[in-house]
Amino acid sequence: MNQTKEPAVLDIAGLQIDLPIGADRPHAVANLDLRIRRGEMVCLVGESGSGKSLTAMATMGLLPRVLQRGVRGTISLAGRDLLKVTPQQRRQIVGREVSMIFQEPMTALHPVVNVGAQIEEVLKIHRPKLGAGERREQVLAALQAVQLPSPEQISRAYPHELSGGQRQRVMIAMALILDPMLLIADEPTTALDVTTQAEILRLIKDLQVRRGTGVLFITHDIGVVRDIADHVVVMQHGQVVEQGSAEAVLGNPRQDYTRALINAIPELGSVRPEPKDLGPVLVRMTDLRKSFTRRKGLFRQERFDAVGGVDLTLRRGEVLSVVGESGSGKSTLARCLAGLTVPSGGQIVVGSDVSQAAGSRRQRQRVQMVFQDPNRSLNPRRKVGESIIEGPMNFGASRKEATARAAELMELVGLRPDSLDRFPYQFSGGQRQRICIARALALQPEVLIADEAVSALDATVQQQVVRLLDDIRRRLDLSILFITHDLRVAAQISDTIVVMQRGRIAESGSVAAVLGSPQSDYTKRLLAAVPGQKHSFTEIEAND
């Protein structure tokens, strides 16, 4: 990282992208300067709306037409201004000298063409003289390079037949097959499970170092930045807040915003103090099972256990996090407790009242839930006040009582009571999750389920909502079942952590026990994969 004299692979100067008239601010990106040298990994970090993705799209020439018109400044790739080239020239550059990988590899790949042919298309476009045999060889070599097992077989597979990690490897193979000088990676691991994320990060870092590719890596996750960045650019509201070497920015941030971003994601070690005395057992699940059937072949059906025999207790006042990767059954478990799914077997008892079947109307009131997607958890056509008082009125409250209570709850969750008369679209994602918490609390539940309730939020907002949940728990003596894929968030709020894998409990215990001295291999792997722990990937560089 001391090759200061080498010319930049990418040099963005004074980049400005105007937003259409009527948007919440005049520029999506304003006055952005950014340089990437050969073999350098530059992380562009920021929360949603910071303009980081648009910067990437502008470089690739992929901006929507409305925004394309309002681009100013220069984006030069090895001395050529990408904003001045003709469309024909641009098409010769993208895919060959600069290429890109995206957040969601499932939708970024063509659904009905096998992946070998999709990679081959790059060669067809940029190396038209190559014969079919040579193309085939290069495709297989590219798949080999991203460490996919049996490239022959993978090349004939369709995207839906591959796992998320395999798909992203295919995308990387496609992006790097012509050995571009610059790779743009737009949140390439955000949609992946944490263990897969670690593998993909390692792969990108490895290829970057080995091939000397410049990488513009866009992410919202400071942990990821910590693992891979050489140079960090922090963006907020379309402007660069701070930039510098990774050590400088992460180790000694000069701006409040950077500090807030860093502090929003605590390190795993900073576990909350050993908890107070927990109350009596409130929820007891015994041998809970939920299976689904899938059709296979003409008449055969395949049974698949989403939850396969789980025992779990939740005490009054306890925050219990269920942590696991996609397909671990954690959400199904939550839905069984919520009464939204009927279990295939086992028992759920809430309180001492055995007679109440899970999902009965009475029990529902005692268990309430906050959902993941803030855009869909409120009826878009109703005022939020109506959504909050709906439950209490179902259980006999008068409109007046319910509204008065709703106003109190709005204050409790940190919103103004007059927000009750507004529609969901008038609120930000974080505010909507607060409203959903108020709606859940309106029924005075004893158990609150938060099903990935903060996953869709930006880190700083995430932290605020987690604090709010913790605060409410303390004030109302609630029990919280906190479902998450993110061990770092779980560590912030939980008393107890349950790690699930393929429908079963891999490990459970107090936060300190599970995070401090994990017993099962799976938990160890999960912990090792959490981004942002100092051990990072420096070994790779040392090896090369």
Add this chain to the structure above:
Amino acid sequence: MSDIASPAPMRRLQLDPVTIFGLAVLAVLVATAVLAPWISPYGPTDINPAARLQPPSGEHWLGTDRIGRDVLTRALHGGRISLTVGFLVGIAVLCVGVVLGLLAGSVRWLDGLIMRVIDGIMAMPAVLVGVAMVVMWGGGLWALLIAIGIPSLPDTVRLTRSLALSIRTEPYVEAARMGGTRLPMLLWRHFIPNALAPLIVIGTYVGANAIVAESLLSFLGVGMPPEMPSWGNMIAEGRLAFQIAPWGVFVPALFLTATVLAVNLVGDGLRDSTDPLRLKSD
């Protein structure tokens, strides 16, 4: 983590000029149909053997037919029939279709049954079934309306079913269920408001379709009683003197086309301005 995270604002219904044009045409058609007896000095069945097959003139603005009836008068009165048929069938199909679609979307064992029946209806050519029903059921207004309506059911049922299936899994519906809201209120508070726009749009297409179907059946001689001045009847009759008096065909045809086009334009406009997908992606 999209960079443009501004939530889609719930826009007021904004209609483009084409839709407004459609609405205006429709309004004029409705008004002239309602006011037909007062607009025209002739009755729709007034026969004037002295003035047969007359070309358009000051006296008969759009000419006369084979037995000397005023074509414009009959066309205006035909509007009453067509618009009524379109409106009634549209409403009826919407009601029945929504009920069937909701049942299919919520009761598992009924789903297979209803959807196979819908597949069956889709497999049969609407015109032929309509004709067969009217013929075998002895004509009559009800048989006609049913014959026109049933072939339009599949689209409404399928749309309602898919809306029910997708809205049912929305977190806000699950939250309401957890809040103790029972099915009728779930439908009223959460399903109807969010499904209304696409349902109204499909209702306009059903209405337009019904107007065409009525005229087709009338034209084939199995629709409205021949003495009624429906557009289809007029075209069927005008056809016999088409070479001498083409206005007998073209005038009702023009009214029919204008009506259907206007209804479709309004439907397209509503679809484009209320499409939930568009609201999301804007």
Add this chain to the structure above:
Amino acid sequence: MISFLLRRALATVPVIAIVMLAVFLVVHLGGSDPARIIAGDSAGAAEVETLREALGLNRPLPIQFLDWAGNTLRGDLGSSLFYGTPVVDMISVRIGPTIALAIGTLLFAVVLGVPMGTFAAVTAGRWPDKLLMGVASIGFSLPIFIVAYTLVYWLALVPGWFPVQGFTPPQTDFGQFLRGMTLPIITLGAFYMSLFARVSRAAVLDMLKEDFVRTARAKGATPLRVLTAHALRCAAVPIITIIGSSFAGLLGGVVVTETLFNIPGLGRLVTEAILKRDFPIIQGVILVTALIYIFVNMVVDMIYALLDPRIRQ
């Protein structure tokens, strides 16, 4: 794949059963009495009763249905009440012109409509889009007999370029056959062309917003390549769906078109049967067209499976 094909073929069984039931009920639940129709207006009550017994019409409806369904499955659609000829024979004589008209219309509509919609999608929001979609809106709203009379008046009657009506079998004079089919095909095709154009535009527009299209652009693919190899490839599924499911309506439209142009196909057979209340013919034609529709849609689903590997499972 084979399991998919088998499952798809099996799925037609309940639909065929329902169509048969519906066809049966249309005839037997109505107020009119087939025996009365056959016997004619002059027949006395006793005569009608004898006939009813002879035809088995006094048996319970379910028995009658099973009996009729059994015959139908064996390929016996009964005989015309008026001519006494087997319905199957009458249909097979008349089906040729109908098929020719249906296929011609479909070709016309697809060949014009799909490119129209695709071009409109590519130029979305600009004048070619508005022009093409305006044309499609009008075509979508024109009732077919209006198109027919307009065409006949301006292209046949006044200048005499095309025959006003009638049908020449292709084996007699192929040129004359084509000339005779032109106006009927345009008449019926105008609506379907507009329908396919609207659907194609929507489908292509949706696909152009997809992530994989962005990936193709990021590869440096030309706009033409992005459109054909990526967007159209995926838009094909919804477009083919509409083509398949519009087939029933198309066959219904053929009936009307044949009446308008005096083409001796199934449509004319049916309209003649209507006047004589000759219900076995009506039943038979509905059944045959429904079977054609079911078959076409089965083929369409199998085409999907070829186009889209996700469906095969």
